[in-house]
Amino acid sequence: MRWEEVDSQVCSIARTLAIFGDKWTLLIIRDAFRRVRRFSDFQKSLGIPKHRLSDRLNKLVDAGVLKKILYDEKRARYEYRLTPKGLDLFPVLMTFVQWGDRWATDQDGSPVVFRHSSCGEISQPKYVCNHCEEEVNARTFQPEVGSGIAKKLLRGEMSTDDAGRLNEVIY
Amino acid sequence: MRWEEVDSQVCSIARTLAIFGDKWTLLIIRDAFRRVRRFSDFQKSLGIPKHRLSDRLNKLVDAGVLKKILYDEKRARYEYRLTPKGLDLFPVLMTFVQWGDRWATDQDGSPVVFRHSSCGEISQPKYVCNHCEEEVNARTFQPEVGSGIAKKLLRGEMSTDDAGRLNEVIY
């Protein structure tokens, strides 16, 4: 595919990357989770050029990941806040944190740790099957054709070739 | 920060994005999990220009995420395979899949579903606390200064200002 077609791929990873697959966007989201809300605060925190930030924020609002909330009517000033769609990125950020903690820190260790307010412990969350609660990994998880592909095959909008290799695949 | 400084940020998200924060890299990783291994197969699968693919594969090898395995001595042909460091990206990809399934599919639903071979069920994995096993979200997870920041504060390599807002933060 060409990059402009990425978001029309029948692949949730590709479609998600179509929104977040650039240098800055996920850092903006990270800051939003840290309660950064205003244009100038994002700019200070990230050091991103203004027009780039402006562009990214608008795209995230268009994508429904952030919403603008008026806080100064006269000057038309807005805060940028996570929508439910944006808040749902929490696991994405946490997997980045965990991977970075394991593979991309210096000798000082994890910059930040997380305390789970429900149990009070410092937690390293894990990714488990919602049926048996066992931790999952690439070897125990096999992809199968889902409705998103199956329906397109039925309607003849996809070739089995495109969908083909799925059942011989690790992940 | 400027982008070149991103990987020196004391932030695991920033450091992870320094490797994967571009259009193609995570799609290459996705394909690697799908057992795509050879240059031409990546190219066919992705439609990425060859020199771009070449560059990305080399960077991933340098980063220790992929390794080259000789499969044809005479012609010096290599396969690209995930290292343990690369395999550890599985949760990252799965969170992308889940977010995309929830927020970026058409009406046909999830393109791909996953069966957990341990229990035999179609699974929607969830992210749980490793102590109490409760599912986590932004509200129940509070960041605290970890050793990576604490040690730098002690050595005077960071200002409390940089570390400051951590304890009033959601995520």
Next chain:
DNA sequence: ATTATAGGGTTCTAAAATGGAACTCGTCAA
């Protein structure tokens, strides 16, 4: 009343990243 400042945007140019096509260079198979 005048000036300064904050917040948010634009516009311009130079530098970097990207895409597309053509070219190379050993093998291998017909």
Next chain:
DNA sequence: TTGACGAGTTCCATTTTAGAACCCTATAAT
């Protein structure tokens, strides 16, 4: 001997980015 394959490279046009300067409105300071 010719053609094709796999894995690159090289060159050039296009797009994306960064950095700086400039603009505009409304409040705050003198």
